[in-house]
Amino acid sequence: MDGPSDHDDFADRLQRHGVTLTHQRLEIAAVLFRTMEHLSADQILARVNARNAQVSKATVYNTLKLFLEKGLLREVIVDPDRVFYDPNVAPHHHLYDVTTGHLTDIPAEAITLARLPQLPDGMVVEGVDIVIRTRPLNPP
């Protein structure tokens, strides 16, 4: 299914973003960019070490921070308990299932902001995060 070229793609992507390659970073990149799911640090750690433990917790956190700085990832803050990392850095928004904690993307075009509010002086927009919190219809 996934040939060796997957890894090469990830390696390219890291390098293009100025990240020097290491075995661990490639593993983490593979977990994130293969499925494009929204994962927490814990989940990433678990997946990387699914077979035998090879990457430490500290490295996962270091690497995620690095990837964030280099613009390879976005943080998604919707759960008070943990941060999700979003491998999709294109502008888009999120559907958040409150009951299951599952996150789904909403294409940026699916929502239009009619107008933006006035910003305080000297401030610029870093990003607009829209989260639509959903739950099953039935019992509250």
Next chain:
Amino acid sequence: MDGPSDHDDFADRLQRHGVTLTHQRLEIAAVLFRTMEHLSADQILARVNARNAQVSKATVYNTLKLFLEKGLLREVIVDPDRVFYDPNVAPHHHLYDVTTGHLTDIPAEAITLARLPQLPDGMVVEGVDIVIRTRPLNPP
């Protein structure tokens, strides 16, 4: 400055929302509803106990959870480290200063969603949270 009627207002508000009154709950309500700021649990604890410690950490958390259930407060999840509690439960959105961590309200009318995306079957919208992350213009 603030007469004793403030406290009575808060008491009324709690009771109208089905919250039985206690000394501690009134203190917490006073802190939240007097300034209408966005505060974290820690900040609320600190303010309530500004003079002498009277309310425990556990009670602050219990009370905040209760106020949430009763619709007296909203949670604002923008900071990975802590939850902010918003005494303004009317529909509105937020400006979040990434550098200082300061939260400001945006009136709901200041933003219009042109259209909402299709929701999965049987799911309903619980709320729409829009956060505009801002930072000073100058150096990144």
Next chain:
DNA sequence: ATGCAATATTAGACATGATCCAAATGCGCG
């Protein structure tokens, strides 16, 4: 008023996610 059951409060132990640190490892490059 008085007693009693239900509700609220509390201190401190605990759980969890995330960070820090100092030591060890590995890598690039002369």
Next chain:
DNA sequence: CGCGCATTTGGATCATGTCTAATATTGCAT
């Protein structure tokens, strides 16, 4: 080949937030 800097690591540490079992308070019926 080896030096130096970047990276990784285990474990300690931290901060929020939750839990528990004991105590205090409250409302209510009598």
